[in-house]
Amino acid sequence: MSGQFFIQLLNPGIGLLFAVAFFLLWLNRRDRYVAYAAGAYTASAIAFLILDVGPALPYELHRIPANIGFLATGALFAAAIIRRYGLPVPWRAMAVTSAVSMAFFLWFLLGSLSIGGRILSISIGAGIIAAMVVRALWPIKKRYVIDRVLFWVAALSALNLIARPIVLMSLGGGFDSYDGFQQSVYWTTVQFTQAMVSITAAISLMVAVAIDQISELRRQVDDDKLSGLLNRRGFEAKAGSALRRYLDDDRPVALMIADLDRFKQINDSYGHAVGDAIIAAFGAHVRAIGPAEMIAGRIGGEEFALLISSAGIETARQFAEAVRIGLAPAAADRIPSTLVPTTSIGLTIGTPGANLSALMHEADQALYEAKRTGRNRVRTFTPISVRQAAGGG
Numbered sequence: 001m002s003g004q005f006f007i008q009l010l011n012p013g014i015g016l017l018f019a020v021a022f023f024l025l026w027l028n029r030r031d032r033y034v035a036y037a038a039g040a041y042t043a044s045a046i047a048f049l050i051l052d053v054g055p056a057l058p059y060e061l062h063r064i065p066a067n068i069g070f071l072a073t074g075a076l077f078a079a080a081i082i083r084r085y086g087l088p089v090p091w092r093a094m095a096v097t098s099a100v101s102m103a104f105f106l107w108f109l110l111g112s113l114s115i116g117g118r119i120l121s122i123s124i125g126a127g128i129i130a131a132m133v134v135r136a137l138w139p140i141k142k143r144y145v146i147d148r149v150l151f152w153v154a155a156l157s158a159l160n161l162i163a164r165p166i167v168l169m170s171l172g173g174g175f176d177s178y179d180g181f182q183q184s185v186y187w188t189t190v191q192f193t194q195a196m197v198s199i200t201a202a203i204s205l206m207v208a209v210a211i212d213q214i215s216e217l218r219r220q221v222d223d224d225k226l227s228g229l230l231n232r233r234g235f236e237a238k239a240g241s242a243l244r245r246y247l248d249d250d251r252p253v254a255l256m257i258a259d260l261d262r263f264k265q266i267n268d269s270y271g272h273a274v275g276d277a278i279i280a281a282f283g284a285h286v287r288a289i290g291p292a293e294m295i296a297g298r299i300g301g302e303e304f305a306l307l308i309s310s311a312g313i314e315t316a317r318q319f320a321e322a323v324r325i326g327l328a329p330a331a332a333d334r335i336p337s338t339l340v341p342t343t344s345i346g347l348t349i350g351t352p353g354a355n356l357s358a359l360m361h362e363a364d365q366a367l368y369e370a371k372r373t374g375r376n377r378v379r380t381f382t383p384i385s386v387r388q389a390a391g392g393g
Helices: 003-008 010-028 032-053 063-084 091-111 115-137 145-172 178-182 185-222 232-248 263-270 272-289 313-331 356-372 384-390
Strands: 253-260 295-298 303-309 343-349 378-380
Touching: 010 032, 010 185, 032 063, 032 185, 063 091, 063 115, 063 145, 063 185, 091 115, 115 145, 145 185, 185 232, 232 253, 232 295, 232 303, 232 356, 253 263, 253 272, 253 313, 253 356, 263 272, 272 295, 272 303, 272 313, 303 313, 313 343, 313 378, 343 356, 356 378
Parallel strands: 343 378
Antiparallel strands: 253 303, 253 343, 295 303
């Protein structure tokens, strides 16, 4: 076997290797975007096998399924990246682009014969599909380095697919036959760059899958399933770092602790299922009305903590009242009609140099005052010196 034959096996070998790898990942993590990636590399391997290894058909008809496979590779990989971010996949736009690309390809294959025209038809079509990824990811906040890597892989792929054939064909003057085409600098460049892009794209997406897996495990560790909020560990970790950031930026911040009133009596009288329903309703209610940057957690059996930024005392009190007043309606369809759950809330405002532990202690004192004065109310922490001054002491 010649060295050229082994070179021809490079891209289908890479495609099959990564197709198997992504399929195994999908078996472990049933995310649709991982399945799309497996499909993309399967299509790539089949397309290269048809084109470079399989038997030639009359009128070069074997090039039709091969190039359909190349376009399917681009579309499925674009879908994998876009779907990872929970965005709608532009299937219709990709299908139209692929259909137009194949129409031009067929014209240059069966009508006005032109190898250069066929190259441009498929490369530009695939480049436009890659550009759809760039357009979809452009406005998204890129939290991790891998998010930027995926964006630039798509951008460079689009540029490579669109610009490369135009530049090389203008320098080389086109191709008169497929023998000349396969011996050309262009085809050598395609074989090399496609292998590099395939490896880079696959490794980047695998890293993204690993990061998603770690994030999911972290959420499982930090989240409270019943309330849909953070658990105490998750709240303290996120709220602590957020509080330091807010105070360093001189942004007002408020912390409140809410406690469901007479919760033990509710469990004893109505059963733990009703108590769980109230906890779930509280979590859903807080998520529904809370600001985007709110950090909320269930820090005890029936106790919750909420950290909100850009909130002065009046804004914080209004939010706390909305939480208190809205609990009963939020839980109404989950519990017996004879039961009206209430909550008491203690509120404090962050001051320069404060830490989370100190604020939680202050909010706890305010919560104790709310309980002591009758429950189902909001109380704001007042330092002893201020209380003494107000009392004339």
